[in-house]
Amino acid sequence: MASSLSVVLCALLGLLLWGGVGWLLARRLGLLGGLSLPLAPALGWAVQNALALALAQGFGLSLWTMLGAALAIVLVSLRRGVPTDPGERLPAWFYAAAALVALAPAVAILPKFTEDGVLLGAAIYDHAKIALTAEFIRHGIPPINPVFAEPGTSPGVAYYYLWQFGAAQLGRLTGSSAWEADAASTWFTGFATLCLMAGIAFHACRSRIAPVIVLLACATASLRPTLAMLFGEAARDHVLLTSTGLGGWLYQTSWAPHHMASAGCTVLAALLLARLAVQPSVRVALVLALVVAAGFGSSIWVGGVTFALAGGVIALALLPVARPGWRDLFVIGGVAAALGAAALVTPMALEMVAAGRARGGGAPIILDHVQVLGNYFPQPLRRILDAPGYWLVLLVVEFPVAVVGTAFAMRRWRHLLPRHPEASRAATALALLALCSLLCGWVLVSTAGENNDLGWRAVLPAILVLTAAAGAAVAQAWRARPVVVGLVMLLTIAAAAPDGASLIAGNVHGHPSDQARQFAQAPAMWEAVRRHAAADDRVINNPRLMRRVTPWEVNISWALLADRRSCFAGHEMALAFVAMLPERRLAIWEQMLRVFDGVGTAEDVTALATQYGCRVVLLTAADAAWSRDPFADDPRFRLAEARDAAWRIYVIGD
Template sequence: MFSLATAALAATIGLVLWSLAGYRLARRLGFGRAFALPVAPALGWAAQNVLALALAEMIGFSALAILASLALILVSTLPTAATEGAEDDELPPWWIAPAAGLLALVPALAVVPKHTADGVILAAAIFDHSKIALIDEMLRTGVPPVNPFYGPVGQPAEISYYYLWHFGAAQIARLAGATGWEADAAASWFTAFSTALLMAGLALRLGGNRLAPALALALCATGSLRPLLGWLAGAGLDQWLAPATGLAGWLFQTSWSPHHVAAAGSLVIAALLGVRLARRPDAPTCLVLALVMAAAFQSSFWVGGVVLALVALAFAPLLVCAAPARGRVRFVLAAAVAGLLALAFAAPLLLAQYHAALGRGGGSPVALRAYEVLGPLLTGQFGRVLDLPAYWLLLLPVEFPLVVIAGALTLLCRIGAPDEAPRRLEVRALALVAAVSFATSWLLVSTVGDNNDLGWRAVLPGLMVLTAAAAAGLAGLVARRARLALVAALALFAASLPAGAIILAGNAGGDASLSAAAFARAPAMWAAVRRAVPPQDRIASNPALFADMTPWPVNISWALLADRRSCFAGKELAIAFAPLAPAAREAISRQFLAVFDGRAGPDDVHALAERYDCRAVLVTARDGAWTRDPFAVSPDYRLVETEPDAWRLYRATAPASSPTVRP
């Protein structure tokens, strides 16, 4: 079902592949070893993935495309006079990388199955890793991938999601011979490792001493004050403060949505590259900046699209004014070229998301509205107007207590510090990233789905910057022996540790489920399906199968184990992956649920075969249709295989009416 050894092999391959590419790029761009080492994994991931995706679209997704993209990077970074930078900072301690690797196991555990005496259980975060089906699709059919979640007859089956992170997972799966599930765990570990190491290196770069990288990793393990406040205030907390959402710290967000975290790391790196481009507008910096910006967008529309665009607008006057007077025109041209190249790399995903937006309807995916902070006790009296100041004065200190307070104070002090000009400009640029990041979450909301994904994910670049800045500032306090400030910082750190411990316990222990024993038998069932159903065919299964194993009802066994396309993977996944208006999505969901509950008529079964291209149907003993089976009497399907008291597999009797339309 899932091999830890194979997942570890995939993670090792990713570590070597992306760290090697990133280190050579960082040295070629003039970064000294002190920063080239910690930035290498995240930088290499961004650049190599974008190049490999472009090559795979031209020559096919294979080991050749992967190794060719690496070769392009290595050849282009052969030692030159510019390779060795002038920077000569102190190297971070040697043990920082292993420590980051250990910390990264916490998010990776969210993906790993837990074998117990009762069967197999999963962590809550596995819900957001249902996108493993997309990794398997790329391994089967290449890129651009066919939509594995929904594909009606005669309609384009393009995937509108930002899938670069999942393509990266597919790359290491291809090289390691891993499944999509194993590769997702490996890629989750790598994303956590690379971004934690980036923050550690940035802490040293922001003026911290050798203690700063260690403090950055320690801050990554913290979380919200809500557990402590809930213990103190009890149920009354929800009256004052809106319930917890996906706006949370690095540890939580890396466990649930590592692709957004990877995009945030790319945005932070892009900010540093923008500063270097302003001071030295050369071709290598321009090209790498384009690749990194494209990686940010192709991994997260919210972080790499909305936030990156706003950061670029804010950066324009800062960097133009900072560029040498005689080189400003050259810088503006280089920045424009970098932007156009990034758009060119990201164009296929941009077009797919545009088409999906047209299919969904509903207008703009982003709206101007303050983040909802306060509970009913206050909003009932004052409305939502107090949410505006409460975001800064209440929500951010509650969710990121030590990071926000210490990080903001450190940046304010560093901006005016009498440091050398290049580093001072970097500090200002990073402070601007943080300001735009949190302001976006404050005032803009996403309208595509049921959740405010933009508000939740927009904080990530700012959170990374403030984590590094807080670590640098706290390291300075230790060096100066500022006891009072250190006592306050230690108190906030201790208060934010329970949230991190809760995340660790949830990821490692999983959530008990009545379906644990049945899920343990699911791999054999899906293996039989794969033997009988060709890779290009779509299968119908109950969207609510194993629904109690995830926080929201999805057929997690299909997403993790099927390695086959679904004709409709359920309402929850259709929100992000199907270009359907809400009313149509609800109607299709009701129809599929009725079929598998045994409440459907012949017309509904016929619709599965004719309209939704369901070439196979899996009915299990857990479905209502097991005893009221509409497929057994339907002329559209015939029984091809069964396991007594477990499952039945049907195949469509008519030939496919039309092949799946590729993007």
């Protein structure tokens, strides 16, 4: 199981590695008037990871490429120039408070030890990608698909994996497991984005109220539970669609920190574009390229689709207000940064393009605005009202503190930042990023998976910008009308607090499961498997094993504990990682289920040994095939180890 001590060690290394180089780089760039410390974690993470990944693709993932990337950033940061002194800085207590708030999503990833066994948080379902982090730790770059292998299919990974690569660096440098590195990286992502939002808010108004509002906004969540308490769940669900998949900082960082990290990269990229407009330089363009590449590498939906649209709009808006006489250099720098980012992400992008073709289907993105209202409104009136309902109802319900707080500044958004040209350009860039982000979430729908991942994640840059704007706007309005502003924000925070408290409680206590005791015994089982499986061997187990440990079925014990590749890790994992037609994926899924249900044919069992590259088979007492063992009398399978009433491990080909 993951050790809390190892998680802390990884987190401290992340602060040193990414926060240290980010601080030096932010000081040299002079973003936010030189307010470098709150930008450091997000900036250092983006630049070091993008550069380390590029180096690893050429020279392999090693101590030299990981630390070499950091050293290169340090050398660039120490070149001539005098860093800007921002004067007043964020108070030290904020960083301590941000570190505590960032524990709320990170604790969802840790195991919860109880008298009945080990529980997992619901969010661990989306962290089954820990298997990919383990692949990086074992074998480095380029990654071999840990989920599935078959002759004729691409051995690569059809997924955006920079965030998992970053976690793997922590694992390699500390000797920690992928699970521990993932939990630490989740905390670091939360801490970095909190600092980024608070830094922008504080720079806008120089008030210590601003970072407090940021923290409160991120510790709260949706109004849905409060609406249910006031009007009843039936009435609420009658008026509003039950769920749209949207979620605020707390939910998204718990479930999908890679998308949140990508959103942080888009905010940094907007600030860098504004900086490029007033100070065109090779250094700014290079950093911009690395940050954009990091955003794409962490999320094709946020750093790819959303920023591709927003970045072009921001650049066009900044061109007329670029520093006089430097517009040509701004264009050249912007184009160079775009080409540099494209070159950095090409290997990953080609794999995803090939995967899209292999999966078949229609267009990966379609136009269709979000459904908001419930069946209280008849069709087709409901679909007509859904369009404004997104802006007037859904955003307020899902992101109440950020939206209500920002409303204080709607008439004077240009004055959120100090009144000088560079600050105005930064305000314009951030405002356009937020607007494009919300527009993408409103009308774009992804069809590549079972859910609208694009719509769910596209709004994340707007969440970061609006939360920062809310902090600044409330702090400014507080000075003029403290009673009114204080009362409005108190009511809003109180209304959004129950859902935030519920999410935090779920992260802390975990998902109740009658398989908690079985999962507590899983580490010993997978340790036994590793004794008989080499580092590059593939193992097969029942993909539905311990399926009730998580709220939705996923091969979670393999993903967290196996530290080995799988022959077929399950339908959910294959959907994310494997370039395969849906019909073929479903056929293999059903084939594996037949084998472990004890009703597989001889051809099904043979396929494990000859078609899917399986080397080791894990059969457990929880599998229906335990009493109808299809491997016991097959000469291709040798029983390597067994524990009575627990598991049997077969080795193929000896």
